[in-house]
Amino acid sequence: MIVSLKSEELKVGMFIDLSKSWFENPFFKTKFQITSEKQIRSIMKAGIKKVSIDSIKSSVKIEGLKDIKIENDQTPITFDAAALEEERNKLQIIEEEEVEEVIKWEPEKFMDKALIDAVFDKGLPTDTRSKSVYQYSLEMMDNLFKHPEKSNIKATKEGIRQIVDIILTEDAISSNLANIVSLDSQTFTHSVNVGLKSILLAKAMYSDSHGHDMHELGTAFFLHDIGKIDINPAILDKPDKLTDEEMEEIKSHPHKGYKILNDLDLMETDFCIVALHHHEREDGTGYPAGIKGADIHPYARICSISDVFDALTAKRSFKEQKTPIEALTIMKNEMMAHFNIDIMRSFVLLFKQD
Ligand SMILES: [Fe+2]
Numbered sequence: 001m002i003v004s005l006k007s008e009e010l011k012v013g014m015f016i017d018l019s020k021s022w023f024e025n026p027f028f029k030t031k032f033q034i035t036s037e038k039q040i041r042s043i044m045k046a047g048i049k050k051v052s053i054d055s056i057k058s059s060v061k062i063e064g065l066k067d068i069k070i071e072n073d074q075t076p077i078t079f080d081a082a083a084l085e086e087e088r089n090k091l092q093i094i095e096e097e098e099v100e101e102v103i104k105w106e107p108e109k110f111m112d113k114a115l116i117d118a119v120f121d122k123g124l125p126t127d128t129r130s131k132s133v134y135q136y137s138l139e140m141m142d143n144l145f146k147h148p149e150k151s152n153i154k155a156t157k158e159g160i161r162q163i164v165d166i167i168l169t170e171d172a173i174s175s176n177l178a179n180i181v182s183l184d185s186q187t188f189t190h191s192v193n194v195g196l197k198s199i200l201l202a203k204a205m206y207s208d209s210h211g212h213d214m215h216e217l218g219t220a221f222f223l224h225d226i227g228k229i230d231i232n233p234a235i236l237d238k239p240d241k242l243t244d245e246e247m248e249e250i251k252s253h254p255h256k257g258y259k260i261l262n263d264l265d266l267m268e269t270d271f272c273i274v275a276l277h278h279h280e281r282e283d284g285t286g287y288p289a290g291i292k293g294a295d296i297h298p299y300a301r302i303c304s305i306s307d308v309f310d311a312l313t314a315k316r317s318f319k320e321q322k323t324p325i326e327a328l329t330i331m332k333n334e335m336m337a338h339f340n341i342d343i344m345r346s347f348v349l350l351f352k353q354d
């Protein structure tokens with residue numbers, strides 16, 4: 001089906017038809033699948049307000065498809081000629097680079113087909129599916145931290161998108177996932193726990209709003225510690241107390257993560273900033289910048305709560321593992337100055353069992 005969307009509603013994966021005329025768009029072709037946020041920004045910068053989408057050829061679901069009117073092919077596409085020319089010049093290089101890099105999400109290369117099938121089989125009991133979603137997420141992030149190449153980071157974004165889709169659309173799975181407890185403290189397990197809990201929290205907080213791109217946000221949460229790929233593993237895995245020097249190296253991971261995500265152009269700054277701010281604290285006692293309260297991005301304030309919760313509940317050789325209730329109590333009684341009270345309140349409600 002051909003539908004018409006506003007440029008700001010475009011998503012990576014949509015198959016678009018920009019115009020009948022090559023002269024009216026910044027690209028060197030008129031029909032193609034969007035492969036990067038950069039292309040979407042270029043369409044918007046060029047002043048194109050509406051775009052035709054082929055929903056059959058698109059690899060992403062088009063929200064509210066039933067409500068969108070069928071394009072009658074009469075809608076004029078407005079454009080700014082000077083901006084188009086400028087964007088086209090810039091994009092010549094970008095498009096050539098993108099052709100070189102084939103980015104595909106191929107989970108079947110490193111996980112069982114049965115697991116992949118279980119994640120998407122809506123006929124399975126909720127409990128089985130929830131465990132499958134968790135296991136799928138673990139294997140996805142384990143694979144990413146073992147192979148943290150740029151192309152794999154980009155490909156994994158599609159896997160995260162699928163998991164976020166399930167969380168957003170299937171409440172029974174969401175409720176179950178909130179109560180799955182981590183078994184270890186490895187970076188990939190931690191990334192899954194923080195990714196899942198944070199997106200559940202964002203879903204609870206933003207359910208009435210369309211102003212947040214939950215798929216991008218999910219990616220930001222799952223990748224909040226991606227900077228750890230540039231930290232010496234001996235320091236990350238050290239079972240004993242860290243020296244001051246080792247601690248300084250650990251504290252460089254927010255900056256490193258932000259730079260990786262930003263350099264990759266994986267998502268907009270609002271999302272990359274989760275990696276940079278997730279160790280900042282409401283009272284200014286966090287790192288790397290020691291910023292306070294509203295200066296910390298709201299998305300990072302969500303992430304920081306899940307992050308601390310997982311650090312408390314994960315099993316580590318040098319400290320006692322806390323139960324979820326114990327962890328929430330410690331956070332409320334001893335660490336509340338670190339967190340935003342409203343977000344913390346929503347976080348506690350995630351664990352409410354019906
Ligand atoms: Fe971190």
Ligand SMILES: [Fe+2]
Pocket residue numbers: 190194224225307
């Ligand atoms: Fe973390």
